[in-house]
Amino acid sequence: MKKTGRTGLRWWHGALFLAAFAVSLAAAFPARWAGAAVEHATSGQFRVLAASGSPWRGRGEIVMRTDGRDIPLGPASWRWLPARVLAGELAFEVTLASGAPPGRMIVAFGPGGAALRGADGRPG
Secondary structure, three states: OOOOOOOOOOHHHHHHHHHHHHHHHHHOOOHHHHHHHHHHHOOOOEEEEEEEEOOOEEEEEEEEEEOOEEEEEEEEEEEEOHHHHHHOOEEEEEEEOOOOOOOEEEEEEEOOEEEEEEOOOOEO
């Protein structure tokens, strides 16, 4: 009797499973983890309160800390900009619901640190 093929798992089956698991896990992160990352990245100057959604698309209350005081900036929403990964940065478009300046902005984290730009791409 001739065997026509091997049965069992191949190495790429395991790799495919691990990749799918990692993507599922990252998609399920709660938004409050994004709030902790923002607070850490800005050395406590900005905080996200009552965050909901995910780190990739969510909403929460933004608070800025300056001169020892908390200044509420109001509700905001954010969404991940995956195309910016090709430029070597993790970028999000943040929109303040109140329409207060700057309104819409791009917040990006890259090798050079954090950057804040207007939605038009100019430094903010």
